[in-house]
Amino acid sequence: MINDDSHIYVIFGASGDLTKRKLVPALYSLYVQDLLPEKFALLGVSRSDFTDMDFRSGMKKAINAFKEIDDTSHIDSFIQKIHYQSIQFNDASTYHPLRQRMEILRTDEEICGNTLFYLSTPPSLYGIIPQHLASVGLNSQEDGWKRLIIEKPFGYDLESAMILKNQLLKDWQEEQLFRIDHYLGKETVQNLLVTRFSNGIFEPLWNRNYIHHVEITSAESIGVEKRGGYYDTSGALRDMVQNHLLQVAAITAMESPSSLEPVAIRNEILKVFQSLRPIKKEDVKTNTIRGQYLASTIKSETIAGYRQEEGVDPKSVTETYAAIKFYIDNWRWGGVPFYIRTGKRLPTRVTEVVIHFKPTPHFLFTSGSLSSSCNQLVIRIQPDEGMLMKFGMKTPGAGFDVQNVNMDFHYSDLTHQRIPSAYERLIYDSMKGDSTLFARTEEVIEAWKFLSPVIECWKDEKDVPLYGYPAGTWGPETADDLIEDKSITWRYPCKNLSDDGIYCEL
Numbered sequence: 001m002i003n004d005d006s007h008i009y010v011i012f013g014a015s016g017d018l019t020k021r022k023l024v025p026a027l028y029s030l031y032v033q034d035l036l037p038e039k040f041a042l043l044g045v046s047r048s049d050f051t052d053m054d055f056r057s058g059m060k061k062a063i064n065a066f067k068e069i070d071d072t073s074h075i076d077s078f079i080q081k082i083h084y085q086s087i088q089f090n091d092a093s094t095y096h097p098l099r100q101r102m103e104i105l106r107t108d109e110e111i112c113g114n115t116l117f118y119l120s121t122p123p124s125l126y127g128i129i130p131q132h133l134a135s136v137g138l139n140s141q142e143d144g145w146k147r148l149i150i151e152k153p154f155g156y157d158l159e160s161a162m163i164l165k166n167q168l169l170k171d172w173q174e175e176q177l178f179r180i181d182h183y184l185g186k187e188t189v190q191n192l193l194v195t196r197f198s199n200g201i202f203e204p205l206w207n208r209n210y211i212h213h214v215e216i217t218s219a220e221s222i223g224v225e226k227r228g229g230y231y232d233t234s235g236a237l238r239d240m241v242q243n244h245l246l247q248v249a250a251i252t253a254m255e256s257p258s259s260l261e262p263v264a265i266r267n268e269i270l271k272v273f274q275s276l277r278p279i280k281k282e283d284v285k286t287n288t289i290r291g292q293y294l295a296s297t298i299k300s301e302t303i304a305g306y307r308q309e310e311g312v313d314p315k316s317v318t319e320t321y322a323a324i325k326f327y328i329d330n331w332r333w334g335g336v337p338f339y340i341r342t343g344k345r346l347p348t349r350v351t352e353v354v355i356h357f358k359p360t361p362h363f364l365f366t367s368g369s370l371s372s373s374c375n376q377l378v379i380r381i382q383p384d385e386g387m388l389m390k391f392g393m394k395t396p397g398a399g400f401d402v403q404n405v406n407m408d409f410h411y412s413d414l415t416h417q418r419i420p421s422a423y424e425r426l427i428y429d430s431m432k433g434d435s436t437l438f439a440r441t442e443e444v445i446e447a448w449k450f451l452s453p454v455i456e457c458w459k460d461e462k463d464v465p466l467y468g469y470p471a472g473t474w475g476p477e478t479a480d481d482l483i484e485d486k487s488i489t490w491r492y493p494c495k496n497l498s499d500d501g502i503y504c505e506l
């Protein structure tokens, strides 16, 4: 392998939304921080017919519009590194001129054979592009590393994911594949690992002996915006649960890795996926809830229902809300329910993990507002990133009234350093060949396997209801029924980490 970090960064789907909103602004930010190699070229590839100058000017606008970093003084020198090549993705013959173009770039810019190919096209092309690249030898690592970054979704169900896996592994090695899950690039998700394994106080409690249940919420207040056409073929289960939220659950539940080597961390994550208790078809009805938002009025504004959104089938049965209860069958978690819920048009935008601890064995203090299971650790992924511990405290005065109080830490207090975006972090790691924060093939396949019965039942069986919920509420009321213990409800988080309650400030 050539000991040189120079490389060409090739983006397929370069005329698209993701390239301009996330990828190029993130690359510019790395450039400003001097984190790109000195010898570096970015080659945008799409069907659209642009000259280098057209494409550069579009990317300049994008960097200014979707600012990742305040310093814009280096944009003109950065865009000199950007080039463009038009191809027809499905036409093998156009990969020869692509290869020639890359060879010219290498010679002109003195770049070795290292190449990153980023697939930011419609998912239907994730199999064919790598196959065509291999047909012209662009998967060969003889003259330098070749890596493929693959956007989500990786397949539409278990069958299509298996087909894609086999297509990719025919010409590429597993270590060349970087499946992006931008949740794993978030500082606060990585901090879950650090919180758990850099502190002695959490691990002894982090198990079935002390934890009653684990709740993971990812709520969005917006609807499907302009993505109705795409979303209607996907839905909340595929869009959020299959990838992001099961990954967050796995990091919450994993054993301590033996080291920080990518393989050690990924092995532990995979074991969690392998320990997910399969949901039997007959249990889908009791272990899952699906919903779809209905028109409503929020703060005097009329909000369209999902079926009225642009690009959505007026008879659509695609879920915009999904909640699921499951178990992880191992010694640490045996019998502890995990609850995941996600939805669009919920009251606020929030993602968090809540560890609910078991109540004390003997409930001594019966006066005051304390509930029997008061201890919660809230790990906030976004917004107001941080951690919150809830515990019981004596209310000052006579007697022994006890109330719930909060102890909170806000991530923003930790440092004045800027927090890199998930894409910036993941792009940088992929350049360094660090696959820790990328999903491995087996993880993705296990996640599809686990959700297959749910997908099947939601598609086929008429007796798994699709509940409507008014936009701006916390989803179908019946979602509370998922939680076995009737004295417990979902947490109703607010924008501010320290607040909760169904009527709190959003």
Ligand SMILES: NC(=O)c1ccc[n+]([C@@H]2O[C@H](COP(=O)([O-])OP(=O)(O)OC[C@H]3O[C@@H](n4cnc5c(N)ncnc54)[C@H](OP(=O)(O)O)[C@@H]3O)[C@@H](O)[C@H]2O)c1
Pocket (backbone or CB within 6 Å): 012, 013, 014, 015, 016, 017, 018, 019, 046, 047, 048, 089, 119, 120, 121, 122, 123, 151, 152, 153
């Ligand atoms: N946008 C996001 O925030 C986001 C977030 C997470 C994941 N993703 C994933 O990232 C990928 C790219 O997202 P995007 O929003 O940038 O997609 P996009 O704008 O719809 O498409 C990217 C580019 O692919 C080409 N393309 C579109 N339809 C095509 C077709 N039928 N056949 C061949 N080429 C086609 C277009 O370029 P030409 O017409 O010039 O060829 C387009 O500019 C998608 O798979 C998406 O699921 C996106």
